[in-house]
Each structure stands twice: as structure tokens, then as C-alpha cells.
Amino acid sequence: GQQVMQIPQYQHVQEGEDFTTYCNSSTTLSNIQWYKQRPGGHPVFLIQLVKSGEVKKQKRLTFQFGEAKKNSSLHITATQTTDVGTYFCAGQRAGNQFYFGTGTSLTVIP
């Protein structure tokens, strides 16, 4: 089946430091979605990327889709304690369901 891996699995940062999680697929994707799951909560949709090389920003969050549409990244600038949670990418091949990545759990140390 489709494999979507994320690295790192865990990341601890000091508040104010930047954070990046990387998502890699074994196959070319038609689009990719990103979700955030707060501790004890449920995944919440953040954004979707469709075009090769696409970059989207949401305040301190920057999302990028690779040129080959096989990888993606989420970068958070100047982390805050509210950024704590697990970030998932979910990749889709055309006409197929989404497969969630393995997730990156972010801890922000105040």
C-alpha cells in the first residue's frame, strides 16, 4: 500500500525556536493535506496543497509541496506553547483515499 513517512517522530523545542516536519511518500501524490492533533484531541484539518512546488502560509506556519509531488514540509516560525501537538500529513494519489503519515509530535518547552 501507499507509504507516507514523516520525520522526525518527536521534536522538543524551546519556545521561540523554529520547527520543521517533513513528509515523504513512496509514490507521486495528487495532493497533500496537513492536520494538527492537540494532546487528547482529534485531528483538525489545516491546509491542502495541490500544485507542484506550491507554498502556502498561515500566520507562522509555512507549508510546501515538493516539485516532484512526493514530499511536503510544514515549518513553524518562533514556536509558541499553543503549537504543541502532533502534526500529520495525509497524501492522496488521484482517485484514491488519503493515507495519513506517521506524525510528528511537537513539544514546546516554555
Next chain:
Amino acid sequence: DTAVSQTPKYLVTQMGNDKSIKCEQNLGHDTMYWYKQDSKKFLKIMFSYNNKELIINETVPNRFSPKSPDKAHLNLHINSLELGDSAVYFCASSQGWGGSNQPQHFGDGTRLSIL
């Protein structure tokens, strides 16, 4: 109003028992899903239904049986519960069919613990 609601929120039961989890969505979505999230946070799709029809059935033991009485409901029945079934089970829904690129909306999860 809760968009995707699951009951119960917590389920603690003995090995070997049979239990059900219910899910309802009021978003008017066509597709509903069941996911299993283990202790390492891996989120694995189990089933997907589109307008009451099963469209995704990943490699899941046949002790797990989904039922969709209508497109707003997707229930999950589990027979002969095993220790490895302990996890958080999430229901989700999305517009369009399972292969469309619409965002998924998740319920709060059901935390299943097997004693």
C-alpha cells in the same frame, strides 16, 4: 452543535466481550470513515463508506464489522475483543466520495481499553 459525534467517549471492557461504537455526522457529508490510533499515534484507516456503501476495507480482522444505516451514521461493532484492540478509534466524514480531495472532519474519538 457537534459536527461529528461519537459515543461512547470512553469504553473499558474485558477481553472476549463484544462492543459497539456509534458515530453520527450532521454535516451532510457523503463519506464516513473509521480510523484506529495506537499508542504511538499512528493513524490507520480501517473502513470507509460512501452513501452507505463500503468503499474501503483495509486489512482489519473480521471481528470488526462496520454498519451504515444511512449516510449520516457509521457504527463499528467489535466481537471477541482482544488486548491489541486497545486504542483510540476515530470516526471522520468528508464531502464527496472517498477519493475526492475534501478535508476530513473527525469526531472526538472513543478511547477503548481492554482489561
